[in-house]
Amino acid sequence: xxxxxxxxxxxxxxxxxxxxxxxxxxxxxxxxxxxxxxxxxxxxxxxxxxxxxxxxxxxxxxxxxxxxxxxxxxxxxxxxxxxxxxxxxxxxxxxxxxxxxxxxxxxxxxxxxxxxxxxxxxxxxxxxxxxxxxxxxxxxxxxxxxxxxxxxxxxxxxxxxxxxxxxxxxxxxxxxxxxxxxxxxxxxxxxxxxxxxxxxxxxxxxxxxxxxxxxxxxxxxxxxxxxxxxxxxxxxxxxxxxxxxxxxxxxxxxxxxxxxxxxxxxxxxxxxxxxxxxxxxxxxxxxxxxxxxxxxxxxxxxxxxxxxxxxxxxxxxxxxxxxxxxxxxxxxxxxxxxxxxxxxxxxxxxxxxxxxxxxxxxxxxxxxx
Numbered sequence: 001x002x003x004x005x006x007x008x009x010x011x012x013x014x015x016x017x018x019x020x021x022x023x024x025x026x027x028x029x030x031x032x033x034x035x036x037x038x039x040x041x042x043x044x045x046x047x048x049x050x051x052x053x054x055x056x057x058x059x060x061x062x063x064x065x066x067x068x069x070x071x072x073x074x075x076x077x078x079x080x081x082x083x084x085x086x087x088x089x090x091x092x093x094x095x096x097x098x099x100x101x102x103x104x105x106x107x108x109x110x111x112x113x114x115x116x117x118x119x120x121x122x123x124x125x126x127x128x129x130x131x132x133x134x135x136x137x138x139x140x141x142x143x144x145x146x147x148x149x150x151x152x153x154x155x156x157x158x159x160x161x162x163x164x165x166x167x168x169x170x171x172x173x174x175x176x177x178x179x180x181x182x183x184x185x186x187x188x189x190x191x192x193x194x195x196x197x198x199x200x201x202x203x204x205x206x207x208x209x210x211x212x213x214x215x216x217x218x219x220x221x222x223x224x225x226x227x228x229x230x231x232x233x234x235x236x237x238x239x240x241x242x243x244x245x246x247x248x249x250x251x252x253x254x255x256x257x258x259x260x261x262x263x264x265x266x267x268x269x270x271x272x273x274x275x276x277x278x279x280x281x282x283x284x285x286x287x288x289x290x291x292x293x294x295x296x297x298x299x300x301x302x303x304x305x306x307x308x309x310x311x312x313x314x315x316x317x318x319x320x321x322x323x324x325x326x327x328x329x330x331x332x333x334x335x336x337x338x339x340x341x342x343x344x345x346x347x348x349x350x351x352x353x354x355x356x357x358x359x360x361x362x363x364x365x366x367x368x369x
Contacts (some may be wrong), residue, residue, distance in 0.1 A: 008217040009096025012040045013122065015113070016101040017047040017075060018088070019054035020208075020273060021317065023061065024299050026101055027159040028170040030066045033099050036104055036167040041068050043093070046074035053242050055292070059273045064181045090120035099167075100127035101160055109253035127163045134163050137316050146268055150330055152315040178299045182278050190278035193270065194238070196263050202236040203228065204283035204302070206293035207252050208245040208268075213341040214290045214309040216349055218248055223354045224256035224287075229259035229342065231358075231367045232293055240276040240293055241270025248302065283327025287357075294319050305360050309341075310334035310348030325360045327352045 001207050014033060018024050044067045046057045061067045071093075079178040110129045117125060129135040132185050137154040137247070154162075163171035171177045194202075205225075209215050225237065237256045239249045246268035247275035253264045271279065273296060281285055281292075288294040291321065297304050298319035306319060308328045315334045318326045331348045 003110055005126070007096075008037065009040055009124070011093060011095045012037050012042045012088070012099060012214075013071075013093075014044045014099045014101055015117075016044060016057070019049050019056070019105065020060065021295045023052075023057045024105065024292065024295035025155070025157045025320070026160060026282060027066075027180075027299060028059070028157055028172050029099075029101055030064075032161070032164060032168050032170045032180070032198075034066050035074050036098070039054060040096075041088065042268075043067065043069040043071060043095070045071045045073075045090075047071045048184070050075065053208060053244060055273050059330045060180070061298075063186070063274065064179075073123075083223035085303075087116075087120055090122070095122055096124060098122045098125040098128075099164065100125060101164075102132060102320070103156070104135055104137060105222055106128075110135065113331050114341060126167055128161075129163060130244070134159075137313070140315065144320060150314070152325045153313045154315065155318065155320055156316050159318055169214075175301055178301070178320070180277055180299060182274060182281075182300075186272075186275050186278045189271070189275045190282065193265065193267055193275075194279065194282065196265065197236045197238075200234065200236045201284045202238045202282075204234070204238050204240060204280045204286045204297065206239065206245075206288040206291060208241040208287075208293070209289040211289040211309070211311065211339045212292075213311045213338050213346060215346070216253045216289060216307045216350060216352065219348075221252035222353075224255070224357055226255035227258050227358050228353065228361065229256045231362065232365065233260065234262070235260075236264070238265045238279060239268060240271065240279060241268040243341060245269075262307060274343050284362065286359070298324060303364055305357065305364070307357065308348065309348065311337055311339070311341075325364070327356060327360075 049056050058070055072087055073082055114128045116225040137159050140152045143149055157172055161172055162211050209222055249266055250269050256264055277296050277300050281301050283302055286297035286302045286304045288306055294306045296305055302321045304324040306326045308326055310331055314328045329348050333344055352361045
């Protein structure tokens with residue numbers, strides 16, 4: 001735990017690894033730090049993205065005012081030269097406080113991190129998970145809204161808020177805590193790319209996911225979009241995602257095109273994550289996988305219908321808020337953490353049917369829309 005955490009340091013270092021989704025679920029905690037230390041220079045120590053599908057934290061946080069700069073290093077590096085350079089950079093910058101927001105790991109690893117930061121000259125630390133309760137997400141029991149759905153687990157944003165409670169309340173239920181502070185330029189870019197739709201409402205969708213084990217597969221998306229196009233003849237379709245997802249998104253979108261004369265805008269690779277958020281914020285509903293874009297849509301308060309594999313325990317990485325619907329089928333191997341599933345053939349996510357998803361969409365959108 002921190003010593004003198006409530007003093008007003010001139011420089012605050014925030015430690016949070018990961019990419020799009022990891023950054024987005026930390027937004028309430030980042031807003032909390034900004035409120036607690038408004039006059040401090042706040043920098044983030046984060047990992048270098050492993051591939052083009054994983055945007056850097058700066059792609060989300062630049063423009064928010066929450067972070068003023070970044071220190072990066074390759075995730076899980078053991079390169080002594082890189083670690084020595086990181087140590088030197090931190091020692092030179094001399095942060096007065098370290099705010100630990102890294103993901104759930106073992107207590108021993110968190111204590112190792114704490115020793116490293118102290119070697120870097122950081123005397124005050126807050127949020128370091130030095131107990132099992134701080135490391136682990138808590139069981140919440142069954143959801144009152146869906147008592148038959150089984151045990152649910154604490155959201156990652158809630159775990160972070162709990163660990164940082166000594167500096168204040170993260171206000172998870174307040175939409176302002178998720179505010180990306182989208183700029184006028186970003187909103188104008190959204191208006192520009194949406195011009196072909198005229199005044200039509202639209203569904204936003206993202207088919208991408210970093211992990212094969214989460215992929216509902218394109219034939220299911222294609223079949224779902226065929227049915228949705230029939231039910232919603234007045235809506236258009238807008239696809240967001242990385243450039244590498246553009247081609248496979250076209251296959252899924254062919255289901256919509258076969259049944260609807262309304263436009264399909266495939267914006268994969270054409271927008272920054274923040275511009276994508278501006279687009280998603282104008283949609284009537286968002287559809288997607290367990291992926292960063294789902295958390296992006298939730299952050300701008302768009303209702304999400306999301307299709308999740310069982311690699312994580314239920315609830316931890318769901319879009320935050322009761323208005324969303326997440327499909328998560330419990331199987332004997334749930335919580336496996338596998339990035340690629342071959343033995344079980346993804347029976348968790350592939351057991352989710354088009355009819356199930358369609359039923360939840362129609363509950364949220366009247367077919368006459």
